[in-house]
Amino acid sequence: MSAPRSSSTHDAQGRPLVAVTGVGIVTSLGRGAAENWDALTAGRSGIRSIARFPTEGLRTRIAGTVDFLDTDPLVAPLLSERFATVAAEEAVAQSGIGARFPGGLFVAVPPVEMEWPQRQALAEAAGEPDEVTYGGLQRAAASRRFDAWHDLFIFGTVADRIADRFGTKGSPISLSTACSSGATAIQLGVEAIRRGEMEAALCIGTDGSVNPESLIRFSLLSALSTQNDPPEGASKPFSKNRDGFVMGEGAAALVLESAESARARGATILGYVLGCGEKGDGFHRTRSSPDGAPVIAAMRAALDDAGLAPDAIDHVNAHGTSTPENDKMEALGCSAVFGERVSRLPISSNKSMIGHTLTAAGAIEAVVSLLTIRHGRIPPTINYAVPDPALLLDVVGTARDVPVSRVLSNSFGFGGQNTCLVLGDEPA
Amino acid sequence: MSRRDRAVVVTGLGLVSCAGEGIEAHLAAFAAAGPPRTDAESFAPYPVHPVAPLALDTQIPKKSDQRQMEAWQRLGVYAAGLALDSAGVKDDSGFKSALQLIVAAGGGERDYAVDGAILTGLRGTNDPGAYLNERLLNDLRPTLFLAQLSNLLAGNISIVHGVTGASRTFMGEESSGVDALRIGHARIASGQVETMMVGGSYSAERPDVMVVHEMGGYLLKPDYRPVFERGDGGGFVLGSAAAFLVLESAEHAAARGARALARLMPVANDRVARAPGSVSASLTRLIGEAGIERPDVVLSGATGLRDLAAEEVAGIRAALPETGIRATGDLIGHPLEVAAPFGAALAAAFCAAGSAREVVVTSVGHRRGEGVIRVVAA
Known part of the structure; x- marks a missing residue:
């Protein structure tokens, strides 16, 4: 008796296989997959002194x-939209799926609220002689x-x-x-x-929320x-002297398609999303x-969903925020899931170079994972000069050339x- | 392999609004059909429908938890607790550790005194950037951020009630509530998951949301009027409300001996470009798609914007000329993301009480999205 096997169109559980036929990415390192890949594998950092505000x-x-x-005005929702659009244009063009996207939209966006320049403009328009109040802002809004x-x-x-821009179908999900x-x-x-609700989905994560209040909240x-x-x-993810994350911005977009539909239209399949766990x-x-x-449990759920044993994973694209807490817990989790093999399983954090892109991170790192598979090269975790001896990990300190078929990409958040996610070059 | 036709039943309901808390209070308020409790003074010229007083300790026992939340989170965590009680699973840690959440929500309250003081101070400074940094660093409560973050309603439900399957938070005003129900239903119907809790929470008693919705002229002033009788362009009266539904596959509910209060059918929704007649046409089509047969009532989540309400009513009438239409806005006001989950929960309550066999819930977002939810007797 043999275990159920996947086919070229369905996984071992009989579900449609989900292929990736287009990717797009924007980070502080540049625009597009080529620019980002060059910078990431060269170990270049996109972190710099903030010039956008005092x-x-x-x-x-x-x-x-x-x-x-x-954008004008320079506010988080407009920046997030701009990054998302640039990333999605790249992904949709690569997929060749057409100008009217034949599926749904799922977009991870940062929480939105009015920002200080707009509050100030309303306060000025209200012209209250003494204290500024929300009543005054309301009266200004009523103008x-x-x-x-x-x-x-x-x-x-x-x-x-x-x-509207990409012509996706149905009610778009903001999440x-x-x-x-x-x-x-x-x-x-x-x-x-x-x-089976759709043959294709446009999935995006975007974040353009480096502004004074967001920074101060995390601070x-x-x-x-x-x-x-x-x-x-x-x-400095996984370093002994790590002291917190660095905020980052950017977006990534993925065109997902049922493998059947991608093959039917002759699209190039870049890889597969084999499993998701939460x-x-x-x-x-x-x-x-x-x-x-x-x-x-989340890592194991992703492996189970992909129908893979831990041994089938070649590389972990870490959440690796560089906070003392995250990196410790992620190492603990990886040790539990991968056992003693964790010390030989290459793990790396893209955040060492692009910072923590927050709402966008899971999508950006999924795209980097797919590029890692395609190129057989793992981008480094830069600044890994003082390893944390408590973490028994094989942290990739300089770009490493090694065949990579399957990547586990981790994302962990407040709340x-x-x-x-498990991403792979071929069906499991 | 398709298992898309698995029946999805509602086994728990949690409701909180100006009409009170719980199923009975809302059924009674609906039957009484009087004007909703309204406060036209506190935020004048904007009337609001304030939430009924709640004994928070009954659902959020730890004061430290209450302190770490703002009103929108407390309402939501409270209503989620009512839903878990109603489903008989409040003390079932196994059930709750597998229970997944989809929350429809925006964001939380600001510190109004701090904002006002900063805006006042900014007028008198020569170095606004440095001043803003200094004041925010010194005056913002560190925990306020977590009380504002959209996904932290779900996070607080996990912490307070031990609901730890996994959560997703959908944002995007009215349509996010419809999408939460649609995807919650679809995941169970297709066999991707057995149980979900779907809902949302909105606090209207906060001046910042009135700024945002006054921009664009979306708010009714100065007094409440029934949703379908609003003159000029109409407008909405914001209402504080939270609603959660525990959804299960029918097999799962039966296996644990839970009473199915109602059955939730596949949700039909869309987002058409807004042009005269487009909302009507979309709703009529969605009513067809949702497989509506002979509903006892249509519960409309109409915002109160006059033209949109007229389009919505026309779209419903074209498909269901005989069915009475009641606006949930006349019961609880307009709670944006919560409008659709509230309507679905009330519909399930009617079915559970035996006063309806089939109920249609409609939702037309003030800027986007049309949805039709069908709830039938179990």
């Missing part, structure tokens, strides 16, 4: 901002001069505009699972294709590195369960969000 008085004055794209900002600052607009959002966008697309939670000098040395954690708002059980 950083006087801040403990953290660095970030991986995308400075070569901008009708600011009506265009309504759509800018509601949650559905980014997805709405991307849906958040905090720092695992990008992976969740992919998971939702995979699930929809497996259900107040002591989540950010304060090693501002030199900026490119601050993000597990909630009710321990604490920002910390993982001390035993790592939810992180472990007990844990989402893992």
Whole structure:
């Protein structure tokens, strides 16, 4: 008796295989897969001193901002839309699927709210003689001069505009699972294709929220590195002297298609999303369960969903934020899932170079995972000068040439969000 | 291999609004059909439908948890607790550790005093960048961020109630509530998961949301009027509300001896470009797609914007000329993301009470999205 086997169109559970036929990426390192791949494998950092706004008085004055794209006004939802559009244009063009996208849209977007320049403009228009109040802002809003900002600052607009731009079908999904959002966008697309609801899905993670209040919020939670000098040395995943993450920006887009449909139209298949796993954690708002059980469960769920044993994984694209807590828990989780093999299983964190791209991270790192498979080269974890001896990992300190067929990509977020993906070159 | 036709049943409901808390309070308020409780003073000129007073300790026992949440999260965690109670699983850690969540939500409250003081101070400074940095660093509560983050309603439900299967948070105003129900249903129907809790929470009693919705002129002033009788362009009256539904495959519910309150059918929704007549046509088509037969009532989530409400009613009438239409806005106001989950929960309550065999819930977003939800007796 042999175990059920996958075919070229269906996995071992009889579900449609989900192929990737297009990818697009924007980070602080550049625009497009080629530019990003060159920089990532060269070990170049996109982290720099923040130029977008004054950083006087801040403990953290660095970030991986995308400075070569901008918007007017320069606000998070517009930047996020711009990054997403650029990434999706690349992915859709590569897929050759056409100008009217024949499937749904799943886009991970940062939470939206009005920003300080707009509050200030309303306050000025209100002209209250003494204290500025929300009553004054409301009266200014009622002047009708600011009506265009309504759509800018509601949650559905980014997805709405991307849906219009690419002609996706049905109701677009805007979602958040905090720092695992990008992976969740992919998971939702995979699930929809497996259900047979659609033959293709456009899955995007995007984040353009490096602004004073977002930075300060993370700073107040002591989540950010304060090693501002030199900026490119601050993000040190798995190092003993790691002291927090560095905010990053960017977007990635993936065109997912049922393998059957991709083959039928003669598309080039770049790889497959073989499995998705998730597990909630009710321990604490920002910390993982001390035993790592939810992180472990999410990784195992992704492997189970892919129908693979841990030994089938060649490389872990880590969440690797460079916070003391995350890297410790991720190492603990990997040790539990991979056993003693963890010390020989190459693991690397793209965040060492591009920072933590938050809502976009899961999608960006899935794209990097696919590029890793295609090129047989694992991008390094830069700044790995002082290994944390407590973490028994094979951290890739310089780009490593090695055949890679299957990657586990981890994403973990505030609020007990844990989402893992298994990406591969061939069906399991 | 398709298992898309598995029946999905509702086994738990949690409701909180200006009409009170729980199933009975809402059935009674619907039957009474009086005007909803309205506060036209606190946020004048904007009326709101304030949430009924809640005994928070009954669902959120730890004061430390209550303190770490803002109102929108407390309402949602409270309603989620009611839904778990109603499903008989509050103390079933096995059930809750497998239970997955889809939450439809926006974001949380701001610190209004801090914002006002900063905006006041910014007028008098020569170095606004440094001033803003200094004030935010010193005046923002570190935990406020977590009380604002969209996915932290789900996070708090995990922490307070031990619901730890996994969660996804959908954003995007009214349509996110419809999408949450659609995808929650589809995942169970297709066999991807056995149990889900779907819902959302909205706090209307906060001046920042009135700024956002006054931009564009979407709010009704200065007094509540029934949703379908609003003059000029109409507008919405924001309402604080939370609604959660525990959904299960019928087999799963039967196996644990749970009562099916109602059956949720596949949700039909779309997002058409807005042009005269397009919303009507979309709704009519979606009613067909949803397989509506002979509904006892249509529960409309109409926002109160006059033209959209007229299109919605026309779209429903074209498909269901005989069926009465009631606006949930006349019961709880407009709670954006929560409108569709609330309507679906109320529909399930009617079916469970034996007062309806089939209920249609409609949702037309104020900027985008049309949805039709069909709930039938189990």
